[in-house]
Amino acid sequence: MSRIIAGIDIGGTKIAAAVASPDGRIIAKQTFPTEVEKGPHEILERAMNIVGELAREAPGDLTAVGVGCAGPLDVVRGLILSPPNLPGWDEFPLVELLKQRFGVPVVLENDANAAALGEQRFGAGRGFENLVYITISTGIGGGVIVDGRIVRGVGSGAGEVGHMTILPDGPVCGCGGRGCLETLCSGTAIARRAREAIGQGAQSVLSVYFSNGPEGITAARVAEAARSGDRFAGEIWSETIKYLALGIGNIIATLAPEAIIFGGGVAMAGEQLLAPLRQRLIEQVKMAPVKDIRLLQAGLGSESGLYGAIALVADARRDKA
């Protein structure tokens, strides 16, 4: 029987699982809601059952499992450490339980790092050995790849690009800091800024969404209104790009990666986000050739993390002469 590998991507709202050939081609996959209220053991049991079913479908001899999970986590001990999005997963021995079930090596990585690797191996980052992946959705996370490998950093602190301080006196962040990139450019932050201004009487097509409560205004609607020419929404969008350029400029000054890849809901705006961001970076950054640094939308959509989980255990086959 041929060999197969499995990948699992565990997030706060959904879990994706797949089996793949040893070089990472996905054979079968399935996505299901996390249902966090069921707690880690029941959730993992379901995920493992699904991997088992996919493996029987494949079919093949399962030889390794890669798993990406919302952090913080301890990749060395294989433990999940109280992620805000996975209540009850405190010191949860994810790796040990997967090993017991499948009797194969298990590799754990935090979800943003896994997504970075997924994009590098199978997505928009193919062909680049040095890249930074940034996901802009409810929050802002990221992963750094240098020489084709994930950079974890002390305490797995690398890639926490959402927590660069952009405005020292800016809004308080969930991390406890102030003025983090996340407080200015996440989907949550974009919606918040629009809601506040419209609540104070700013004129915009977005006002209609506000009539049933401020939560009717979302980052996606701000982007849409900006595209349609709404001046207020355009200003919110431009301000977002101004702040984002400061964060991306810091990354370029530190690493000058070949590519910076944008995932998450806000990045679905594609060139509406990337074109003015590129322009702004060209004006702002003088010590690196910004034009030679690719700013790209993620190529795997919501599956960057799943492909990353596969990539964690796929044969590299990237040895060089």
Add this chain to the structure above:
Amino acid sequence: MSRIIAGIDIGGTKIAAAVASPDGRIIAKQTFPTEVEKGPHEILERAMNIVGELAREAPGDLTAVGVGCAGPLDVVRGLILSPPNLPGWDEFPLVELLKQRFGVPVVLENDANAAALGEQRFGAGRGFENLVYITISTGIGGGVIVDGRIVRGVGSGAGEVGHMTILPDGPVCGCGGRGCLETLCSGTAIARRAREAIGQGAQSVLSVYFSNGPEGITAARVAEAARSGDRFAGEIWSETIKYLALGIGNIIATLAPEAIIFGGGVAMAGEQLLAPLRQRLIEQVKMAPVKDIRLLQAGLGSESGLYGAIALVADARRDKA
């Protein structure tokens, strides 16, 4: 005859050369002024003669030359590209000329990257595979080491940490940008801020140095006055640390390196700089364990670059089990 290697560090004010054993222990070294007005050919001729003399002293069979040089430069083509500190070195074929003279392999690296490697192999960074080196003197430069290797980045743009935008509306920088870290925290910037305020009547012991012209106030004197309890100088110093913490915080958010090593004249202040910087980072950075990231003064003083040039061609002998 035993084998030896040579290293040359070429800066705008001085050149250092050394010969060393293949594992990097320096046997003999010499430093001499650059005398930039003599132009690249005469300067290089002198440097090569000195390497020749050192090699005869050693004695040994010269097998490789490593050279660090002020950038910008092209490591692939082995060319120096008009460094501001080395007028006339445009497209200067440094590597080719060294190869012709010594008939051995030559490795070129920019001086800040070389200094980072020097500190990692022989200085304060020994034992760390992931570190960032920052030199704070006239300007601010840096080098990034990941997995024991220099990260060059696109267009050799990695490690240009002096050009992170810290204050978007701040002072104009030599690079053409605004509010770069260098415009706020370099020795030049520290002196400039002090001169301006004292010129406007600020009260300080520094005023005596101002009496013969503003250039009497230097960053070293600001540091000294701050140490002696001068309130004005203390404020300038604290402000410098506030800005520096924003830059270092960005680096930590991106890479969370094991160590950040500070060289250059301003870093001679040692713990006067590092202790409050650590404190500020602990308050500011929440998503990485700042206490586990070492902030260290460079261990090789003005010779980080020379040791780095040696390290470029020294046997790594760092293979792991």
